[in-house]
Amino acid sequence: MKKILIADDEHKILMSLEYSFRKIGYEVFIARDGTEVLEFLKTLIPDVILLDIMMPNLDGYSTLEEIKKNEALNNTKVLFLSAKNNPTDIEKGLEMGADAYVTKPYSIKKLISQIEELFNS
């Protein structure tokens, strides 16, 4: 069973994502901000991490930096999920080493297939 860690400060968005990924057989972990993510990562090695960028306490960018330092997570796919749409933000996210940058609002179906492609490539 693949593990997915989802981080977003909006409860209703988390709800939808949690439901959808549970439906297709993932083990889902929920975090409300970057610090909770790092807390998880002390003991968990997920297969996928979905990161919102604008989160309190520790934002998505800083969280990704920390993730990159962790060698154990070299095979983990990290995707940004953000309402920040302009090309500069997308470029920045990808340059930081995210495997993908998904803009809100997104289609959950498309998100799922994107993740699958990442595992196949």
Added chain:
Amino acid sequence: MMSSFALFAVVLVYLALLFLVAHLAEKKKSKIWINNPYIYALSLAVYCTAWTYYGSIGVAATSGLNYLPIYIGPIMVIPAWIYINTRIVRISRVNKISSLADFIALRYGNSRSFSAIITLVCLFAIVPYIGLQIKAISETFHLVTETPMSKNILTDNATFVVLLIALFSSYYGTKYVDASEKRLGIISAIALESFLKLFFIIILGLFVIYFAFDGFSDIYQKASKFPDFKAKNTFNGIEGAMNWMILCMISGTAICILPRQFHTAIIENRQEKHIKTAIWFFPLYLLIFTFFIFPIAWGGRLIFEGQNVNPEFYSILIPQHFNNTLITVLVFLGGLSSSVSMIIISAITLSIMVSNNLIIPYGLLGKFKAENEVQNTRNITNIRKFSIFGLVILAFCFYKYFILKTSLDSVGLISFVIIGQLAPAFFGALFWRRGSYKGAVIGLLAGLAICYFGLIIPQYYFSYNQDVKGALREIYDAFQFFDIPYLTRIPEIFFWSILINTGLFTILSVSMKGDYRERNFAELYVDIDKYIQNHENAFIWRGTAYVSDIKNILERFLGKKKTEQAMRIFNIKYNIDSQTETADSRFIKFSENLLAGRIGTASAKILIEGVTKEDKISLKEVLNILEESKENITLNKKLIEKSEELKQLSNDLSSANENLIIKDRQKDDFLDSVAHELRTPITAIRSAGEILADDDDIPLDIKREFLNNIITESDRLSEIINDILYLDKLQHGEIALNIHENNIIETYKKALSPILHLIQQKNIHISEVDLLNQYIFEYDEARMIQLFHNILGNALKFTDEQGTIQTKLSEKDDFLIIKVFNTGKNIPEEDLEMIFDKFYQSKNQNIIKPTGSGLGLAISKRLVEAHSGNIKAENSGLGVTFTITLPKKNQKQ
């Protein structure tokens, strides 16, 4: 008393002191010294010579008030210096003028002959005057040492003193060749002498008043017993007054034109602002002298009554009478100071004139053809050195053979009258454009002729040969016709000579137009303030000249390095390519100026003329060009002003533009945050919708939850959109406030009731504190409800379970103060102001992202400001307080 040897030693020490001061001043050149206006002002006191020190006392004792004009004349004239001398200084600086002759001759076309004539006039006037000083030194020397005058020059101690002075002057006076270089050493020595002579006369004066007598009134009482006292000390009707006035005019003219005064006041002036100090300092100096002369003179009369003693030397004789060697010697030194300073300065300035206007142009220009700069400079210096020496010797001879029997006073006055003949040309140069060369020269010569006839001949011929008859005497007697009954000889001659001089000058200048060259200089002189910035442009010249030829000449006197430097500055100033081969009028003027500093304007002109070929221009053309140039200068000024205005305007536009750009960027940023805020609820809605659409067997409760999400998030979206639009309207003043008198407590209750149950749900304790004296205030109730709603809602969000919200209402002066306190986390210091920004998201971790639009506080702030109040947040202990301050009264609708 004192032995000759001892006094001679004193004199040597004194001269050594002068030498030391001059040497130190030259060496140190400290700023205090150079920029000191008092040194300048003191140096002007070279006006007070032995004549002042001894002669005036003689006059005061014998003819009473007639000693005053010599001082009163200058005191009356000097205030005008603030205007006149400033201009003269500027003209002289710009044209590198090195002497009085240069100044006058340049103005009238820079004629070599005119400058030669002026030099000769100065020689005739001043050499006897120098002789006067030597006479004073010699006689006082013998008085103090109580030795008889020796007939043999070689054993006469005065001779040696004179020699020393000549050596001193020729060394320090010729150190600098260029007119623009100031002789700091000499001027410092002169200033010291001026100080000493005043100091010593004060000592003598106090000695006479308080020691020889019992105070000023004592002298006055005793002296008034003299039969002639009253007569001498009042004006004897019109006769006395007129004589007096003309004597004042004579000395008033002299203070401006005497070569030594022109030299110290103009040539050695370092800063124009020094003139301001001189204007009060110098008259004050003269007044002090006048004050003490009176008691000394009459004290002398009283002491030496009945004895046949020369009143001119009362100042030496009085202390000697009381056997006070110290004061006698001090007075002697004071007199020595006054003589020596006069001799030095006059010798220097005369030598400059003689070398620049007589020797060089009429003999030695040829000598400068092949030499190099060092050689040439040395030649010029040597010529000047010899001139100084020669002049002093000449004066000495004059003293020995001519003035032995004449009084100091009359020689001095005659000298003034002769030099005064230069006055019409001098003042005309400054103020009258039409003054022409011919007029000036002829006027001058006529005036001189009258002086010669009226003063010199009787003085020197008739006093020595009382019985001369013959043609000369007859011609002379014929002129009795011109006698003015009220005036004595000297004022009378002064009156006639100046009258004829000025008359001829005016008539001839008006009837015969000068050539264009004179007119050119006339414009430059009279309008110096206009042309001072680029005076080279004011010089009209047309013809052919080559830069290289002129450069050669310059190098011969300035040296290669200085010439190159000067030319570089010139090229930069007028934006001229250094490769230019031909010289224009500006360059001609520029070169003449440079040379004039070394060898005088007349010789400079001759040298430059030698390598250029001038075309004739008509006077009319010159005047036209000058008019144009003047217009250009005014136009230029206007252009510069306009350009400044435009620059200012452009700057203003720049900053306005920047503001617009910033506003624009802020708007972009705002739109960005709006988009961001909108996308979040839309994402929730879409995700919920997608799931509901695709999943057939979704559990019912989850289904309901998702449907709920869609609804609430849609609401939220609405709220955001509404708030954004509302805030925009508020900011643009599009929401008109509906201000009426309302009851604040009731408004508060209205705002509170919708959220009361939410507050109770969180078990929060809410209370109000009422400290009001009145309840009716002026505001828009709907907005106020909205405001309370926002703030209370905010408090609700951030208060923990079982926390407290407290509202305190109070008044202060004209303001209503509402404080809403809630327990809960503090807001970070740096965020206290920023939370009122739109969509503000704290960088700091401790703020829970509020639900709602994120615009609540921004809207609150705008609402408060619309009421002319203010809102702020601060941390208070265990929670946060929002303070709203509103004016009690607001403009009603």
